[in-house]
Amino acid sequence: LIVSCPESVQLSVSEGLSVAVVQEKELLCKEFLSRPKQLLIDGKWVNSVSGKTFETLNPATEEVLCRVAEGGKEDVDKAVKAARRAFETGPWRKMSTAERARIMLRLADLIEKHADELAQIETLDNGKPINESRYVDVPQTVETFRYYAGWATKLEGETINANTNFFTDTLREPVGVVGQIIPWNFPMLMLAWKWGPALAAGNCVVLKPAEQTPLSALRIGELALEAGFPDGVINIITGFGADSAGEAISHHMDIDKVAFTGEDKTGKLIVQASTSNLKRVSLELGGKAPNIVFADADIDAAVKGAITGIFFNQGQVCCAGSRLFLEKNIHDEFMTKLTERIGKMRQGEGMDEKTHIGPQVSKEQQERILNYIGIAKGEGAKLACGGEAPAEMKKGYFVKPTVFTGVNNDMRIAQEEVFGPVLAVIPFGTMDEVAEQANKTTFGLSGAVWTRDVKKAHKFASHIKAGTIWVNCYNVFDPAVPFGGYKMSGYGRELGKHSIELYTNIKSVWVNMMD
Numbered sequence: 001l002i003v004s005c006p007e008s009v010q011l012s013v014s015e016g017l018s019v020a021v022v023q024e025k026e027l028l029c030k031e032f033l034s035r036p037k038q039l040l041i042d043g044k045w046v047n048s049v050s051g052k053t054f055e056t057l058n059p060a061t062e063e064v065l066c067r068v069a070e071g072g073k074e075d076v077d078k079a080v081k082a083a084r085r086a087f088e089t090g091p092w093r094k095m096s097t098a099e100r101a102r103i104m105l106r107l108a109d110l111i112e113k114h115a116d117e118l119a120q121i122e123t124l125d126n127g128k129p130i131n132e133s134r135y136v137d138v139p140q141t142v143e144t145f146r147y148y149a150g151w152a153t154k155l156e157g158e159t160i161n162a163n164t165n166f167f168t169d170t171l172r173e174p175v176g177v178v179g180q181i182i183p184w185n186f187p188m189l190m191l192a193w194k195w196g197p198a199l200a201a202g203n204c205v206v207l208k209p210a211e212q213t214p215l216s217a218l219r220i221g222e223l224a225l226e227a228g229f230p231d232g233v234i235n236i237i238t239g240f241g242a243d244s245a246g247e248a249i250s251h252h253m254d255i256d257k258v259a260f261t262g263e264d265k266t267g268k269l270i271v272q273a274s275t276s277n278l279k280r281v282s283l284e285l286g287g288k289a290p291n292i293v294f295a296d297a298d299i300d301a302a303v304k305g306a307i308t309g310i311f312f313n314q315g316q317v318c319c320a321g322s323r324l325f326l327e328k329n330i331h332d333e334f335m336t337k338l339t340e341r342i343g344k345m346r347q348g349e350g351m352d353e354k355t356h357i358g359p360q361v362s363k364e365q366q367e368r369i370l371n372y373i374g375i376a377k378g379e380g381a382k383l384a385c386g387g388e389a390p391a392e393m394k395k396g397y398f399v400k401p402t403v404f405t406g407v408n409n410d411m412r413i414a415q416e417e418v419f420g421p422v423l424a425v426i427p428f429g430t431m432d433e434v435a436e437q438a439n440k441t442t443f444g445l446s447g448a449v450w451t452r453d454v455k456k457a458h459k460f461a462s463h464i465k466a467g468t469i470w471v472n473c474y475n476v477f478d479p480a481v482p483f484g485g486y487k488m489s490g491y492g493r494e495l496g497k498h499s500i501e502l503y504t505n506i507k508s509v510w511v512n513m514m515d
């Protein structure tokens with residue numbers, strides 16, 4: 001299954017993509033929203049030790065959706081204790097890997113069964129268009145659990161013929177108790193990327209969702225209990241990162257590994273904190289991807305790809321194609337087509353079926369993006385469209401789809417992660433020029449090349465220092481295909497068999513065979 005096709009989700013819906021239209025008038029998650037939102041520790045829903053709670057908002061309306069338990073250090077301690085006990089002495093490690101796989105498959109089935117409700121929860125909490133939640137986030141979450149359920153029964157060690165005096169083999173073992181800290185841009189999908197390989201390998205997890213988007217994790221936590229995960233195998237601590245639950249996880253002496261997705265600055269803090277007990281760390285951080293269009297490309301396809309690349313999920317995507325390199329002789333034609341297509345995008349509440357682009361996740365992010373727009377103007381970039389919050393939206397954290405032309409790769413707008421619907425267009429003359437500029441960034445998460453020349457495509461695929469390269473496509477994902485960063489975009493690979501490496505240890509066993 002290759003989902004993604006966010007471009008078709010975004011723009012073709014209005015052009016008649018045959019999707020089963022579900023009426024959003026019925027609020028399937030109403031009952032969930034009205035229930036108390038507690039922490040999941042040791043198989044039970046409990047209040048935080050402090051009793052504190054915090055609000056989560058609908059970024060399209062600025063209304064409070066509900067209050068959620070605010071977990072802190074003491075709650076993390078409780079969760080880690082439960083996870084440790086579940087790992088060392090609970091039924092999780094003793095059960096067959098087939099049974100472990102079945103529990104994961106049951107969770108996937110339950111998520112699928114409640115797909116529309118979960119899509120609404122994600123859209124209300126994050127703001128993303130309902131068609132993206134429904135056709136990207138939820139199905140990719142389901143497929144990720146199914147893919148990793150398949151791995152549970154396929155983990156193997158090896159025998160090594162090193163020395164006939166010894167029988168030598170390796171055991172692949174789970175690392176133990178795993179802390180997982182995730183961001184708000186793909187709340188349930190990031191949960192699946194983290195839980196899938198960790199659980200398949202037999203670990204026990206303590207997850208901290210982002211403060212802006214705690215809800216889908218809590219609903220999936222309910223479904224996980226229904227699926228039959230033993231007590232303590234999965235724990236969810238909603239709350240804050242700095243000086244709170246997130247920091248408690250990264251410093252914890254009894255957590256064996258921490259997996260983090262988010263900002264590079266936070267990633268550095270996580271690495272520093274990990275020195276407490278030298279826990280293993282994997283990081284998936286930001287990006288400033290080059291999206292390179294050569295004159296010999298299918299221009300219409302590349303225009304759609306540029307839109308998918310930067311406006312999918314309101315630009316809140318770590319692998320967003322935020323630097324669009326256009327070969328000079330197609331620049332003007334490309335820009336005409338691009339701005340015309342952007343003009344057709346409908347901005348509005350995510351819950352509206354017709355919405356292509358929703359609000360940013362929070363006021364803080366909206367302000368950050370508007371600030372970057374000001375910086376770009378100050379640097380002399382030329383505004384081609386957007387550049388402000390839409391005046392017609394009286395409420396919500398919206399930013400119009402924005403494109404700057406005449407950008408120079410050294411400008412801040414081309415070097416810093418905006419994490420919003422802001423595209424920097426950089427014209428180029430020669431292959432050498434674009435080859436040099438593409439890698440002139442501290443990040444290295446992804447990149448794309450649009451060309452009909454196979455040789456050029458391969459040359460750039462090997463030249464660009466990034467973990468994922470798309471050729472004549474953008475934002476395509478599959479749970480079987482690894483994803484992760486070069487340079488300051490992080491280390492470790494998620495998805496595919498590579499993620500299993502993050503969550504397992506190899507042990508060598510020597511048996512003396514000498515008489």
Ligand code: NAP
Nearest residue numbers: 182183210211240241242246247262263266285286318419
């Ligand atoms: P962030 O601070 O890195 O947040 C990611 C996660 O880390 C959240 O769960 C957060 O908790 C937690 N966290 C924050 N400080 C922590 C600490 N000191 N120790 C442990 N955990 C901590 O990112 P953000 O503030 O949400 O967004 C800021 C910028 O980061 C964005 O504008 C964007 O540039 C980038 N970002 C990148 C990605 C990505 O996928 N690469 C995703 C999100 C954001 P709380 O949020 O609950 O405090």
Ligand code: MG
Nearest residue numbers: 056057125212
């Ligand atoms: Mg929210």
